[in-house]
Amino acid sequence: MDRIDAMRAFVSVVTEGSFSNAATAMQLSPQLVSKYVSKLEERLEIRLLNRTTRKVSLTEAGTHYFQHAQQILLSIDDMESKLGGFQQKPKxxxxxxxxxxxxxxxxxxxxxxxxxxxxxxxxxxxxxxxxxxxxxxxxxxxxxxxxxxxxxxxxxxxxxxRVILCASPDYLKKYGVPRNPEDLKNHRYLHYSYMERSNKEEIYQWLSIESSQRDGGLSSNNGDLLVNAAIAGAGLALQPTFIASEALVEGKLVIVLPEYEPETxxxxxxxxxxxxxxxxxxxxxxxxxxxxxxxxxxxxxxxxx
CATH class of the missing domain: 3.40.190.10 (Periplasmic binding protein-like II)
Known part of the structure; x- marks a missing residue:
């Protein structure tokens, strides 16, 4: 038995004056309302209502219980109302x-x-x-x-x-356009410090291996700096398009080895x-x-x- 539902049924019977009126107010059957009140009395082991064929009345214990139950239900309704308003307007x-x-x-x-x-x-x-x-x-x-x-x-x-390998047109004109990953050994790589290595990212594997064997590389923990360095002609950068897209649209960078683009x-x-x-x-x-x-x-x- 739901204790709150039973409490609501009892309070409704008292305020409405009968089981049938309470059932109408709660949109329940009179039988269910009566069952709720009976189960509540059984749980409390005390009679709350005196029942006759014409009316119901509170016992002494029922009067005390009604006062407390009414306050409890008012507090619950007030709390739910406030929470409902909070849900509607997050703060x-x-x-x-x-x-x-x-x-x-x-x-x-x-x-x-x-x-x-x-x-x-x-x-x-x-x-x-x-x-x-x-x-x-x-x-x-x-x-x-x-x-x-x-x-x-x-x-x-x-x-x-998306993560793409890119370089400036001037850099590629000077050092050549890579046609396959093996060609990357002839290029400088601008390394992003937080890049996580993946076995599926063949470009990253080649760049990591080859850049570690050459002098003059650049490493940074900021992708914007590396993209700007690539625009300036410092080398190849493996960076997300949310950083490089503007430079790509403006022609300041071009995508290299698009067929080897790493997994999204x-x-x-x-x-x-x-x-x-x-x-x-x-x-x-x-x-x-x-x-x-x-x-x-x-x-x-x-x-x-």
């Missing part, structure tokens, strides 16, 4: 961790649009390419790029992330719990899903020149 501070380059290029408008829809939510956006511990560091959501491994966290894919990664929104998820987090997860388009706007075809 509080939403703490988000996001990769540096992606956030700088693609999150300002997203946060602006999100807060226009939910003005009572404050956003604390922290940028780092380090893999944060969401629970220990107090984040509500973390955006991560890669091929996520199994974990206790919940992850929803936001957008596919993903941008994921990662959060800690599925049950009892705060509404501010649920609203953000729902909002960011599909926000960037499919394919994302930075992967639109490059206009022919």
């Amino acid at each position: 509080g501070t939403l703490r988000i961790s996001a990769p540096v380059s992606f956030a700088l290029k693609h999150m300002a408008q997203l946060i602006t649009d999100f807060q226009a829809l939910y003005p009572s939510v404050n956003v604390d956006l922290q940028l780092t390419d380090r893999k944060v511990d969401i629970v220990e560091e107090g984040f509500d959501v973390a955006l991560r790029i890669g091929q996520l491994k199994s974990s206790s966290l919940i992850a929803k894919q936001v957008a596919p992330i 990664l993903g941008l994921y929104a990662v959060y800690a719990h599925r049950k009892l998820l705060p509404h501010k987090i649920r609203c953000f997860i729902d909002f960011i899903e599909g926000y960037y388009g499919s394919p994302p706007y930075w992967d639109k075809p490059i206009p022919a020149k």
Whole structure:
């Protein structure tokens, strides 16, 4: 027996004056209302109502129980009402961790649009390419790029992330265009420090091996710097299109060895719990899903020149 339902049935019988009136008010059958009250009395081991063919009346114990039950139900209804309003209008501070380059290029408008829809939510956006511990560091959501491994966290894919090998036209004119991975031994590689190696990424394997055998390489933990270095003619960069797309469209960079493009990664929104998820987090997860388009706007075809 649901204790709250039984309590509601009892209070309704008292306030409505009869089982039939209470049944109408609760949209239940009189038999079910009577059963709820009887089960409640059995559980309490005391009679709450005196029943006759014409009316019902409270016993002394029933009077005391009615007063307390009424207050309890009013408190529950008030709490649910407040929570319902909170669900309709999410409030509080939403703490988000996001990769540096992606956030700088693609999150300002997203946060602006999100807060226009939910003005009572404050956003604390922290940028780092380090893999944060969401629970220990107090984040509500973390955006991560890669091929996520199994974990206790919940992850929803936001957008596919293409990774391309690129270089400036001037660099390729000077050093030649690679036609296959073996040709990469004659080129300089701009290495991203946080790149995770994958057996399927043949380009990355070749670049890692060959660049380690030459002097004058460049390594950095920031993709924007490496793309700018590639534009300046410093070498080949293996970078996501969300960083390189503008330079590709403007002709400052061109894709090298497109037939060997690494496996597509993903941008994921990662959060800690599925049950009892705060509404501010649920609203953000729902909002960011599909926000960037499919394919994302930075992967639109490059206009022919």
